[in-house]
Amino acid sequence: MSKFKQQFLSGPYLIWIIGFILLPMAMIIYYAFTGSDGTPTLQYIAAIADETNRKALGLSLWLGVICTVICLVLAYPLAMILSNMHIKNQSFVVFIFMLPMWMNFMLRILAWKLLLSKNGVINSVLTGMGLSRINIINTPAAVVLGMVYDFFPFMLLPIYNALTRIREDWIEAAADLGAGKITIFFKIILPLSLSGIISGIVMVFVPSLTSFAISQVLGGGHVLLIGNVIEQDFMQGMQWNAGSGLSFVLMIFVIASMALVNSFDKEGEGTVIC
Amino acid sequence: MSKHLIDFNNISKSYGDNLVLDELNLYIRENEFLTLLGPSGCGKTTTLRLLGGFERPDQGQILFDGRDITNLPANERKLNTVFQKYSLFPHMTIAENIAFGLKISKKSKDYIKDKIKYALKLVNLEGFEDRSVDSLSGGQQQRIAIARAIVNEPKVLLLDEPLGALDLKLRQNMQYELIRLKEELGITFVYVTHDQEEALTMSDTIVVMNQGYIQQIGTPEDIYNEPQNAFVADFIGHSNILDGTMIKDELVEILGVRIPCVDKGFGNNKPVDVVIRPEDVELVDPAEGYMEGDVTSLIFKGVHYELDVMSNGYEWLVHTTKYVPVGTHVGIKVIPFNIQIMHKPESSDEKAVEIDE
The missing domain is CATH 3.40.50.300 (P-loop containing nucleotide triphosphate hydrolases)
Structure with missing residues (x-):
């Protein structure tokens, strides 16, 4: 195929990237640094220091960290069990865990709202058994639950992939050289699955940091994340400049956190950015 | 040791x-x-x-x-x-x-x-x-x-x-x-x-x-x-492994020809396996050998030639440094010391081995 034709084939993707990613990004940056009258200003960037915004960003970071840690703690042992199962059709295992992702994530969050609500399914069952109700709907706990439920596969899959790439004979070689089970885990399995852990952390932390839909549904307006503030600026207040300013700051936080996480990945595998 | x-x-x-x-x-x-x-x-x-x-x-x-x-x-x-x-x-x-x-x-x-x-x-x-x-x-x-x-x-x-x-x-x-x-x-x-x-x-x-x-x-x-059975003989380098009969001590019959050997103690008229290494087969004038045969294939292997010689219905594998073209009529000779006699496998386990090969 000629060079021209090959370039031609990349055309649709280039149009997509320029029209729907680069252009909007440029617009956001433009709006972030200009006032409503078009004059350059830093006031919308500085708006992050306002108490509401600062608290929302702080809560977003905090819930993002909690969600990521919970996902990691749940996913790592599960991935180890799955990778040790030696099932002939390993893709079936992956399929099982991808299955929930076939359903729209908003629907799944709405389902959780019904389950968790004051007179919802879970509380009906609990009271039926004579136990006390749990009231976590409209709290940060419910938001974290929703995030973990939604983003868990993004933690599980990269770790599972990394673990299945660890060869059995490396483990045997380590045992042969005198390593017990604990040493094998910390010296062989953990370092060799690090790239998967890093990918998982990035893929869970970034969406949970920027999430606004989950907090809206399961937080019921009581849990204000930075994503919600931005959404309100754009959709309710029509304050594009203020929304863009906060979006820009959030973008900096996302890139910084990814760079921080990637700095632990010595091998350079599984890098998402930087 | x-x-x-x-x-x-x-x-x-x-x-x-x-x-x-x-x-x-x-x-x-x-x-x-x-x-x-x-x-x-x-x-x-x-x-x-x-x-x-x-x-x-x-x-x-x-x-x-x-x-x-x-x-x-x-x-x-x-x-x-x-x-x-x-x-x-x-x-x-x-x-x-x-x-x-x-x-x-x-x-x-x-x-x-x-x-x-x-x-x-x-x-x-x-x-x-x-x-x-x-x-x-x-x-x-x-x-x-x-x-x-x-x-x-x-x-x-x-x-x-x-x-x-x-x-x-x-x-x-x-x-x-x-x-x-x-x-x-x-x-x-x-x-x-x-x-x-x-x-x-x-x-x-x-x-x-x-x-x-x-x-x-x-x-x-x-x-x-001194391979102890046909499997070992075959696995350690290609060999000629033939069905034979031990007529008496120091005399074995293969392919209808009685040949002197050095092995004793197998009894009289007992079926045995006979192993002859390809490098131990000597090609001589037809009249001087134990049996006559024709060269059917010749491959140059570097150090030696590898020949197939058809004789009395058996295809002998022969290694020799002499060049003997395909079609040559030759005699086959083996000195007694180079003939290795082995018991036929007796247990079913050993037999299974043989069938597999």
Whole structure:
């Protein structure tokens, strides 16, 4: 195929990237640094220091960290069990865990709202058994639950992939050289699955940091994340400049956190950015 | 020779319905280079893995220096393994790989540093400390795997087809390296291979295995010159294996011709297997041979020619340095000393072996 034709084939993707990613990004940056009258200003960037915004960003970071840690703690042992199962059709295992992702994530969050609500399914069952109700709907706990439920596969899959790439004979070689089970885990399995852990952390932390839909549904307006503030600026207040300013700051936080996480990945595998 | 270091007593092992080892008995002496030789699936690798501690036998007992190690986990055994796939840790440098076992046994930093240097010198890879595993060729990785095993000063080094993935020239060089290492270290080597030439070159003792049974144990010379059954004879180099009848002591009949030999004690008119090595078949004038035949194929092999000679309904394999063109009418002669007589297999196990071949 000629060079021209090959370039031609990349055309649709280039149009997509320029029209729907680069252009909007440029617009956001433009709006972030200009006032409503078009004059350059830093006031919308500085708006992050306002108490509401600062608290929302702080809560977003905090819930993002909690969600990521919970996902990691749940996913790592599960991935180890799955990778040790030696099932002939390993893709079936992956399929099982991808299955929930076939359903729209908003629907799944709405389902959780019904389950968790004051007179919802879970509380009906609990009271039926004579136990006390749990009231976590409209709290940060419910938001974290929703995030973990939604983003868990993004933690599980990269770790599972990394673990299945660890060869059995490396483990045997380590045992042969005198390593017990604990040493094998910390010296062989953990370092060799690090790239998967890093990918998982990035893929869970970034969406949970920027999430606004989950907090809206399961937080019921009581849990204000930075994503919600931005959404309100754009959709309710029509304050594009203020929304863009906060979006820009959030973008900096996302890139910084990814760079921080990637700095632990010595091998350079599984890098998402930087 | 010296005392037993390892004893396998009545070891059996099966995977599902597949019996891999059946009541294996074997001892390995101190400072011996012992090779387990056989085709794939003969149980040689399983035997090694049982010794390394990666598998547990279904029954039987393994003794190491008189102590029962049958159920001792791999990391507590005083032996080290060189794996077929090298199995170097990809996230560590060469030095870290070699230091792995030493760090676990909590040796001092200076000791570890000296040991790495010594081991790299021993395998002719000085200065490779900080290289990554990926930057090494297969042969170099293999030598690092050996270095990583021997720095722990094991009493026994287990080698699982360590040269299998290397090309011919490198393999031959590594064979000499291994012999040299064995002499320098003065430890026991247990070596697994399916390559008969490798086994003959390096071993003090060869254990020929097939289908979970030991076929013969002996020195390379014993195994080559005096194979105990047709399987061993066939596996150790291509041979002419013929059905024969022992007429009486020192006289055997093959292909309808009575030929003098040196074997005794088989009884009179007993069916036997007769092995004649291709290099022991002499091609002479038709009138001078025991039987006459025609050359049907000729291949140049470098050191010698490989010929097929059709005679009395049997196709003889002949190695000779003389050029004998296809179609030549020749006589076949073998001196009595070079005729190897073997009992026909008696047990059903041995028969199964023969059918399989």
